[in-house]
Amino acid sequence: MSPPAGDSYNTHINRPQVRPPSGDTVTDVRTRRLSPPVRRALPWLVAGLLLATVGLPSAAALGALPSPALVGFSHPEGANTSATVNLTDQPRFAPSSLSANPNATLSVELVNNGSYDHTFTLSRVPNVVLDPAWTPAQLDAFFATNGSLANVSVAPGGTAWANVTFNASTSGESFEFVSVVPYQFQAGMSGFVNLTATGPGVLLMENTTDSYAFVPAVLAANSSHYPIVIDVLITNQGSLGHTFTVSSLSNYTLSPANFTDTFTTNAPFVNQAVGSGVGTTTWANFTVRHAGVYQYICTIPGHFANGMTGELYVGVPPPAPVAPPSTAIVETWVLFGSVGLLGIGVLVAVVASYSGRFPSKPGEGHH
Ligand SMILES: [Cu+2]
Known part of the structure; x- marks a missing residue:
């Protein structure tokens, strides 16, 4: 749906403000020494570029998290x-x-x-x-x-x-x-x-990170029969060790203060240690008998309190897509964020320069 011809929102609202004053073409600016507006915009330009260089690689790393190599099942077929x-x-x-x-x-x-x-x-x-x-x-x-x-x-x-x-x-x-x-x-x-050798009930993939997060924080498994066997391949994306501990209580919210008491009286489905070191993989294999929402946490002291928790939806539609946002979307937002900040900075610099709100530097004078 493109706007009707002639209706150009950007042209009417923005361009007169961002554009250099009449006579100041781009070529003019580059052939002179840096004009005051450009000089004032420089810090914003640098900040925007820095943000972009910091933001883009981390966004790319985030997108790489949920797709570890599938190395195989935990139990080879036919072995006693x-x-x-x-x-x-x-x-x-x-x-x-x-x-x-x-x-x-x-x-x-x-x-x-x-x-x-x-x-x-x-x-x-x-x-x-x-x-x-x-x-x-x-x-x-x-x-x-x-x-x-x-x-x-x-x-x-x-x-x-x-x-x-x-x-x-x-x-x-x-x-x-x-x-x-x-x-x-x-x-x-x-x-x-x-x-479980050749017919895992449901195969899921999970990641742990040094920022005390499970990625994704929502897992979903659908099944027409119970019990259902769930095999979760966990890949550690950071250097810290963790656990993948799945509560056996459905539709029950654990608390960082008392989850140990809860697990004493209601043993978790599985309490799988996730080894330290980037790229370490481990399997959590467990059985769920009934549909429900089961919370999973990391039991390493402090990790749950810092947000290391997720929810496993078994036979219940999850509230959000299981797949994390794609790398492309994250990168686009970071990119637009950087460009937007840069644009605001340039705008502020130009306006400030021509409205004379900033005092001139000694010796600079007015042209
Ligand atoms: Cu942890």
Whole structure:
């Protein structure tokens, strides 16, 4: 939509002010020594150029942040894996999220740290979240009907192993494990084995920076089924170490003052250390059971308080585009900002010069 011919806003409003007085053509200015308006504009010119040289490279660096090289998944396909899971009287499995590979065996060492019996009972049905509202009898009925991939009882202080081989067709699926000792599952004792090798549920990319920021600060994952496996590749763009710690409380705002208390009572989905050093990459692999908005923070002292936080939208539309603003937009604004400041400076200098508001330097006199 171009303005109709003859309607030239810029010409009417601006040009008479910015233009040198009549007779002063550009050529005239350059052949003489610097005229007072040009001399007064020089500091503004320098400032504008400095701003441009500082602003443009940093804008370019910002644009480069969100696109680290994708180096591969955290777990190679077909490799046997092992893990140790503690069974506690809280009652909980710790950790409660395991990764395994299709066409390979997962060996789980089960250590009962508590003073009650616990079981590690692994569902045979993929991608189904068992209902904690079930009675112990209903839970038993579920396993009687559907079977289990493992069902190991561990006495207090005891250790046992569960070995499970997943075939290729399980890639990308999740299997829940629970303790079937009455009311332990109902009190929260459950977890998931995620088959992540070739079928990550959702692959996301995140960056950490020395300015205490996650870039982007909004991540989004959509899914038609739960649980959903989320694999986040985190690249450290700065030299400071960080953590990528995802709250397991949906639609809950953490506070820098009390997030440690919150995490004590509600363990985060994942608490992944991000190594110091530019370019360091690490994976955070975790399972989300329900749609919601989950806050993530850096738990290094002071970082969250300085703004190092973000939000993960799972099955919920994010409020803003996930992608950060493109480099081109940032550069354009910086450029226009620099040019605008420069223009204002020149204008002020010209006006000041001809209105005589600034005293002349001694010896300069008037021409
Ligand atoms: Cu940090």
